[in-house]
Amino acid sequence: RLPDVQTVVIDDIRIHGLKHTTRTSFINRLSLEKGKGYDGKELANAIREVYGSRNYTRIAYRWEPTTTGHANLIFDVIENSLTAVKLALHFNSFSSVALIAGLTTKNFIFDRSKSTFKINLSENFRVRAEQDQLFGKHDNNHLTFSFYHERFKYPIAVDFEEKYLYRSNFTEFDLRIQHTFGQSSGLGIGSTYESFNLKPKVSGNVSIESGNRYFNSFLFYDFNTLDQKQFPTRGWKIRTQIGHLYNQKPEDLFYDIAGEVGSIDTLSFDNYQQLRLKVEQYARLSDRFTF
Numbered sequence: 001r002l003p004d005v006q007t008v009v010i011d012d013i014r015i016h017g018l019k020h021t022t023r024t025s026f027i028n029r030l031s032l033e034k035g036k037g038y039d040g041k042e043l044a045n046a047i048r049e050v051y052g053s054r055n056y057t058r059i060a061y062r063w064e065p066t067t068t069g070h071a072n073l074i075f076d077v078i079e080n081s082l083t084a085v086k087l088a089l090h091f092n093s094f095s096s097v098a099l100i101a102g103l104t105t106k107n108f109i110f111d112r113s114k115s116t117f118k119i120n121l122s123e124n125f126r127v128r129a130e131q132d133q134l135f136g137k138h139d140n141n142h143l144t145f146s147f148y149h150e151r152f153k154y155p156i157a158v159d160f161e162e163k164y165l166y167r168s169n170f171t172e173f174d175l176r177i178q179h180t181f182g183q184s185s186g187l188g189i190g191s192t193y194e195s196f197n198l199k200p201k202v203s204g205n206v207s208i209e210s211g212n213r214y215f216n217s218f219l220f221y222d223f224n225t226l227d228q229k230q231f232p233t234r235g236w237k238i239r240t241q242i243g244h245l246y247n248q249k250p251e252d253l254f255y256d257i258a259g260e261v262g263s264i265d266t267l268s269f270d271n272y273q274q275l276r277l278k279v280e281q282y283a284r285l286s287d288r289f290t291f
Contacts, residue, residue, distance in 0.1 A: 006039065007038055007069075008063060008069065009035065009036065009037040009069055009070045009071075010032060010034050010035070010036060010071070010072070010073050011034065011035075011066050011070050011071065011072050012034060012072045013030075013032065013034060013072070013073050013074075013075075014072060014073070014074045014075070015074075015075045016074070016075065016076045016077070017075075017076055017077040017078060018077065018079070019079055020079055020082045020106075021055050021056075021079055021106075021107070022107075022111050024111065024112075025053070025055070025111065025139065026050060026075075026077075028134075028136070028137060029049050029052070029053055029139050030046050030047070030049065030050055031046055031049060032046050032073070037069070043061070043073075047059055047061065049182075049183070052183050053139075055079060055080055055106065056077050056078060056080060057078050057079070058077065058078040059075060059076075059077050060075070060076045060077075061073060061074065061075050061076075062074050062076075082105055082106045082107060082108075083103070083104070083105040083106075084102075084103075084104045084105075085101075085102070085103055086101070086102040086103075086104075087102075088100045088101075090120075096122060096123055097122060098120050098121065098122035099120075099121045099122065100118070100119070100120050100121075101118070101119050101121075102118045102119075104116050104117075109131065110133060112133065112134040112135070112139060113131065113132065113134070114130075114131075114132045115130070115131050116129065116132075117130075123153065124150065124152045124153060125151045126149070127147075127148070127149050127150075128146065128147065128148045128149075130144065130145070130146040130147075131144070131145050132144045136179075140179060140180045140181075141178070141179050142176075142178040142179075142180070142186075142188070143176075144174075144176050144177075144178070145174070145175050146172075146173075146174045147171075147173055147174075148170075148171070149169075149170065149171045149172075150168075150169075150170050151167075151170075152167070152168050152170070153165060153166070153167050153168075154166035154167075154168065164200060164201060165200070165201045166198065166199075166200040166201075167198070167199045167200070168196060168197065168198050168199070169196065169211075170194070170195070170196040170197075171194070171195045171196070172192060172193070172194050172195075173192065173193045174190060174192045174193075175190060175191055175192075176188055176189065176190025176191075176220075177189055177190070178220075184223060184224055185221070185222060185223045185224070186221070186222045187219075187221050188219075188220055188221075189217075189220075190217070190218055191215060191216065191217045191218075192216045192217075192218075193213070193214075193215055194213070194214060194215075194216065195212075195213040196211055196212060197210070197211035197251070198210060198211060205257065206256070206257050207255070208253065208255050208256075209254045209255075210250070210251050210252070210253040210254065211251040212248060212249065212250045212251065213248070213250075213251075214245055214246065214247055214248040214249065214269075215245070215246055215247045216243050216244070216245045216246075216274075217243060217244055217246075218241050218243030218244070218274075219241070219242050219243070220240065220241040220242075221238075221239075221241075222238070222239055223236060223237070223238040224236070224237050224238075225237075227282075231290075232282045232290070233282055233283075233284040233290045234282050234283060235281075235282055236279075236280070236281050237278075237279075237281075238277075238278070238279050238280075239276070239278045240275075240276065240277045240278075241274075241275075242274070242275050242276075243273070244271065244272075244274075245271060245272055245273075245274060246271040247271075248269045248270075248271070250268065252264065252265045253265075
């Protein structure tokens with residue numbers, strides 16, 4: 001018979017090594033309360049939650065006994081840098097060469113926040129900015145605002161020869177609130193404002209231009225148990241979203257045919273609902289193969 005698991009009542013929690021992050025952020029993630037008893041497994045799970053913030057490279061703990069069955073819980077931590085800069089070169093035959101730069105910093109605007117900026121410099125320009133704010137007793141709620149813009153060219157080929165060129169401009173403003181359940185799932189609501197413009201060049205002397213603007217409000221659920229972000233070998237990844245697209249404002253369709261310019265203002269679109277579901281499962285078959 002295995003011995004009974006011993007719990008220790010926490011009298012106080014002390015944290016050494018905090019320089020950039022705050023005690024509030026650490027305690028909220030830890031989710032341990034003074035005056036309650038915990039065993040080793042519960043403590044390990046709590047520390048794993050703090051590691052999930054990616055704010056620390058090392059978290060060590062020790063007990064300082066006070067009375068029988070009671071102790072102070074003391075942490076010694078080493079923090080990660082609050083700011084990270086990344087640069088990369090990317091190439092594929094579709095979008096050519098691109099210089100990609102990224103900047104991520106934490107607690108820049110508010111405590112328990114993360115600011116991200118990414119830019120793609122190439123023939124197809126892309127830029128994204130995001131501000132994520134944690135809040136709640138256990139830092140398991142997210143308020144996220146993001147901006148995204150891209151200008152892209154789509155070559156259309158017939159018999160392996162480029163015949164047409166589609167040029168597009170797309171802009172998106174997104175606001176969402178999410179509640180997370182542990183480290184694997186989250187439920188939330190959001191609204192997005194999207195605007196796009198298409199300008200296809202059908203032939204040498206024929207071009208068309210039009211666009212649309214609309215709102216999309218949605219409910220979403222994420223579930224992720226993958227063992228690693230890149231090249232996972234086991235686990236599930238589920239993304240589902242149900243939304244309502246409304247307040248569409250299509251632009252007039254402008255055309256230029258051999259110098260003859262005109263417009264058509266009869267475009268109209270009804271509101272509609274949208275359901276998205278994406279499910280991935282990974283299973284390791286061997287050291288080299290994953291199903």
